[in-house]
Amino acid sequence: DGGITQSPKYLFRKEGQNVTLSCEQNLNHDAMYWYRQDPGQGLRLIYYSQIVNDFQKGDIAEGYSVSREKKESFPLTVTSAQKNPTAFYLCASQGGGGEATGELFFGEGSRLTVL
Amino acid sequence: QKEVEQDPGPLSVPEGAIVSLNCTYSNSAFQYFMWYRQYSRKGPELLMYTYSSGNKEDGRFTAQVDKSSKYISLFIRDSQPSDSATYLCAMKRPGGYQKVTFGIGTKLQVIP
Numbered sequence: 001d002g003g004i005t006q007s008p009k010y011l012f013r014k015e016g017q018n019v020t021l022s023c024e025q026n027l028n029h030d031a032m033y034w035y036r037q038d039p040g041q042g043l044r045l046i047y048y049s050q051i052v053n054d055f056q057k058g059d060i061a062e063g064y065s066v067s068r069e070k071k072e073s074f075p076l077t078v079t080s081a082q083k084n085p086t087a088f089y090l091c092a093s094q095g096g097g098g099e100a101t102g103e104l105f106f107g108e109g110s111r112l113t114v115l
Numbered sequence: 116q117k118e119v120e121q122d123p124g125p126l127s128v129p130e131g132a133i134v135s136l137n138c139t140y141s142n143s144a145f146q147y148f149m150w151y152r153q154y155s156r157k158g159p160e161l162l163m164y165t166y167s168s169g170n171k172e173d174g175r176f177t178a179q180v181d182k183s184s185k186y187i188s189l190f191i192r193d194s195q196p197s198d199s200a201t202y203l204c205a206m207k208r209p210g211g212y213q214k215v216t217f218g219i220g221t222k223l224q225v226i227p
Contacts, residue, residue: 004158031212040123042203042219043159050212058214090158094212103149104205104215106158 002027006091006107013078013085013114021076021110023091031094032074033104036060036087043090049074078112086114118142121204121218130227134191138204138218141185145206145216148180150189153201153220162202163189194225 004025013019025032034046045058049068063082068074078085088111092104121138128134136150147166151159163178165171165187171178177190187206191198204218 040219043217045214103161103164109158
């Protein structure tokens with residue numbers, strides 16, 4: 001089945017630790033995105049990548065890092081510099097190239113809790 | 116002012132009711148309008164997509180866009196308990212990979 005796979009589904013982290021969230025897609029989409037979802041704040045864009053080996057900061061990139069070495073993969077690292085990392089993280093991909101309509105395909109999400 | 120405003124609810128309705136969900140927006144450049152449905156602890160899934168103004172119907176769901184008022188709506192007819200979810204409106208400007216801007220989502224509960 002085509003889709004987006006995020007792992008792990010649940011993750012606990014101690015303060016001061018970096019953690020990496022995995023996102024893999026087999027939809028052959030060029031664009032991939034990371035969002036953070038908090039109650040009452042909706043989806044906020046962390047980073048996005050339109051092509052392999054290139055990515056841009058979104059609205060709340062501080063304390064996060066990404067890489068895009070393969071088309072299928074877009075891992076997100078939550079660093080110790082992120083002040084309030086406890087949240088639900090969503091990865092998405094988008095196809096369509098220049099005619100992209102905005103349809104995003106989301107993974108199931110990763111819930112990170114900092115202890 | 117946020118680019119997209121959406122009442123977070125929660126909204127509770129009896130089974131079989133017609134549900135109306137709405138968003139307003141401030142950026143007149145938005146041309147693509149979407150509704151996503153998100154079940155608890157899951158990722159959002161695209162429910163409806165419309166381009167520019169007008170109506171679009173898909174089964175029990177109707178999406179409506181009024182660009183003159185900067186107002187979009189999602190109507191659910193004959194609502195079912197399985198429709199209980201959070202509904203997020205989303206929109207983007209034309210031209211390739213423009214950023215998609217989301218509302219905060221309205222939580223809907225359909226009571227059997």
